[in-house]
Amino acid sequence: MKKEELFKRVQEIIAESLDVDIEEVTPEASLTEDIGADSLELVDLTMDFEDEFNVKIETAELNEIDTVEEITNLLEKKLNKAA
Secondary structure, three states, X not given: OOHHHHHHHHHHHHHHHHOOXXXXXXXXXXXXOOOOXXXXXXXXXXXXXXXXXXXXXXXXXXXXXXXXXXXXXXXXXXXXXXX
């Protein structure tokens, strides 16, 4: 999966899960500050990503994620390892 395709899918999942406009979900947007996700929503998002991409995201990895681009990069790394 190309990075642009991965970002688009991440963007769609975040917009749908957090009920925000897709335009708000930019690469540099902070999941908590800009998009307004709380800790429970972040856990739900993580499960959505795990289900969609068939990967495992550890709590320690999640704690290091702030922006949409960071979650996209993490998923890209995991998908490349699995390939």
